[in-house]
Amino acid sequence: MNDFHGWVTGNVATAIRHRVAASGAHVADFRVASTRRWNGRDGQPHESTSFLSVRCFGPLADNVASSLDVGQPVVVAGRLEVEENEREGTRYRDVVMLASGVGPNLAFGSTTFRRTVPARRPAAEPGPAAAPQQPGTPAAGPGRAPAA
Amino acid sequence: MNDFHGWVTGNVATAIRHRVAASGAHVADFRVASTRRWNGRDGQPHESTSFLSVRCFGPLADNVASSLDVGQPVVVAGRLEVEENEREGTRYRDVVMLASGVGPNLAFGSTTFRRTVPARRPAAEPGPAAAPQQPGTPAAGPGRAPAA
Amino acid sequence: MNDFHGWVTGNVATAIRHRVAASGAHVADFRVASTRRWNGRDGQPHESTSFLSVRCFGPLADNVASSLDVGQPVVVAGRLEVEENEREGTRYRDVVMLASGVGPNLAFGSTTFRRTVPARRPAAEPGPAAAPQQPGTPAAGPGRAPAA
Amino acid sequence: MNDFHGWVTGNVATAIRHRVAASGAHVADFRVASTRRWNGRDGQPHESTSFLSVRCFGPLADNVASSLDVGQPVVVAGRLEVEENEREGTRYRDVVMLASGVGPNLAFGSTTFRRTVPARRPAAEPGPAAAPQQPGTPAAGPGRAPAA
Numbered sequence: 001m002n003d004f005h006g007w008v009t010g011n012v013a014t015a016i017r018h019r020v021a022a023s024g025a026h027v028a029d030f031r032v033a034s035t036r037r038w039n040g041r042d043g044q045p046h047e048s049t050s051f052l053s054v055r056c057f058g059p060l061a062d063n064v065a066s067s068l069d070v071g072q073p074v075v076v077a078g079r080l081e082v083e084e085n086e087r088e089g090t091r092y093r094d095v096v097m098l099a100s101g102v103g104p105n106l107a108f109g110s111t112t113f114r115r116t117v118p119a120r121r122p123a124a125e126p127g128p129a130a131a132p133q134q135p136g137t138p139a140a141g142p143g144r145a146p147a148a
Numbered sequence: 149m150n151d152f153h154g155w156v157t158g159n160v161a162t163a164i165r166h167r168v169a170a171s172g173a174h175v176a177d178f179r180v181a182s183t184r185r186w187n188g189r190d191g192q193p194h195e196s197t198s199f200l201s202v203r204c205f206g207p208l209a210d211n212v213a214s215s216l217d218v219g220q221p222v223v224v225a226g227r228l229e230v231e232e233n234e235r236e237g238t239r240y241r242d243v244v245m246l247a248s249g250v251g252p253n254l255a256f257g258s259t260t261f262r263r264t265v266p267a268r269r270p271a272a273e274p275g276p277a278a279a280p281q282q283p284g285t286p287a288a289g290p291g292r293a294p295a296a
Numbered sequence: 297m298n299d300f301h302g303w304v305t306g307n308v309a310t311a312i313r314h315r316v317a318a319s320g321a322h323v324a325d326f327r328v329a330s331t332r333r334w335n336g337r338d339g340q341p342h343e344s345t346s347f348l349s350v351r352c353f354g355p356l357a358d359n360v361a362s363s364l365d366v367g368q369p370v371v372v373a374g375r376l377e378v379e380e381n382e383r384e385g386t387r388y389r390d391v392v393m394l395a396s397g398v399g400p401n402l403a404f405g406s407t408t409f410r411r412t413v414p415a416r417r418p419a420a421e422p423g424p425a426a427a428p429q430q431p432g433t434p435a436a437g438p439g440r441a442p443a444a
Numbered sequence: 445m446n447d448f449h450g451w452v453t454g455n456v457a458t459a460i461r462h463r464v465a466a467s468g469a470h471v472a473d474f475r476v477a478s479t480r481r482w483n484g485r486d487g488q489p490h491e492s493t494s495f496l497s498v499r500c501f502g503p504l505a506d507n508v509a510s511s512l513d514v515g516q517p518v519v520v521a522g523r524l525e526v527e528e529n530e531r532e533g534t535r536y537r538d539v540v541m542l543a544s545g546v547g548p549n550l551a552f553g554s555t556t557f558r559r560t561v562p563a564r565r566p567a568a569e570p571g572p573a574a575a576p577q578q579p580g581t582p583a584a585g586p587g588r589a590p591a592a
Contacts (some may be wrong), residue, residue, distance in 0.1 A: 298527075301519050303451040303521035303545075307563075316581075331564075338557065356553070359550040359555075361555045364553045367563060370545075371519055371520075371521055371547045373453065373519055373521055373573075384495055396551075397451075397453035397518075397519030397549045397550075398547075398551070399555070400547050400557040401545045402546045403545060405557050405558050405560045406557075407507075407556065407558075408510045408511070408555065408556045409511070409512075409516055409548040409555050410554050411551045411553040421477065
């Protein structure tokens, strides 16, 4: 089967639109602006901004609505779709990322986090022999992490 | 040139190791556990956990160190490398994601965000004619977003 | 800096448009149709097709033009951009993948390959001790591969 | 649920190991070497090679086995897993890409393609009004592409 996947870093460009669909599903939509900057062959700085939509479901939709504001930097990953719509005789096309993960991008700020979906039972990394030893690593080995 | 890119959602599996390298660069390293679950042909639930390293530089390293704790769900995207190391006669291999973006994954909780890297000048999306109109959208159009 | 990356599998939907730009750069453009199929909650099969553009430069452009035909399955990976254009008073939006790699997708057929860009010096994988031994693997170890 | 996805361009580093599993599934495995090159702050060229495994199933496995040779450039995309194995008392770790798509990378050569999996019914792109018009485009619109 065919696939179209990706990830994006950028900024929230619109207020989060949060709703409960007829099916009962919680949905959140917002637009992201991702600006790429580079130096051209002329030595001059160039930039190009791409706008895309992000769609979230379930607890992700609720947390996105309560956590994100316009202008905040985000990182989003998931499946991509290109939607073709027609309204009032004009055709519109939009690229939509169906988000598997969304988070405020720590490249631009710090966060506090409050868990709302319980963690599953912990999974521990196979014994220290398999883990690369970094020079100067503190004695403590990998912690036990909930495999949520 | 060759490339190896990806994205992962999972949980922070180790304490963040935060340091200033000899070059003066701020670096943060941590391990992520990503657990995939599926139903086998036998109808039984199966799961498989992958462990990988994430490496961050600059402001991202500092914010990751102050924001993330063991067990927190994260979304990470960036370039991938497979490192081969030898220590005390034993060879180790590790997959490292050089992060472009890291964030607490809003699929599992909510966040507050405090910007530490200033935003650049705003970029506005090309006029409403280009934007798909969603049924029932409030009148407010796309907000002006800093193109950070 | 912000990033937008992805990969897609689908079929070539248009003839390859191959040209030499004013700068002397070799460029090839084509559209890809990526159809996702799934079973809905109603048990009925559903499908959704996304159309995107792929843009190639240099030797990749030349080889794409000589190798790909409409209808062929492809795998493409690279950076993504959303372009906004206006023509005759109407706005158009298009998602463009700036390809790092393009190949006929072997999920749907077989290929013969003729190299046109010389390989660089070989790179050998670190000794067999680092390589996982698969049960029943033939004695031959990893071959020496050109690190092109 | 957690996800780990990616794509890689590189060279086939080992002979393709092709077999029929006890379940009857056709499987192909091979290693890929992906070499990244960059200029360091010292102005000197640097390179780093990552080795990973690629695993294919079904028709993809058969076509990979009949089409790819050691040294050929490839583009691969799919889900990623990090496997931990133990053999003769030593632990091994390997990153495996479960391929959705594999193709000879046209950045380095040209291909001929012979379809082995029939195409599905064609899907046509929504009418030309939705398609961006490139200056100088021939009159012919998008071709009808099988939505395989």
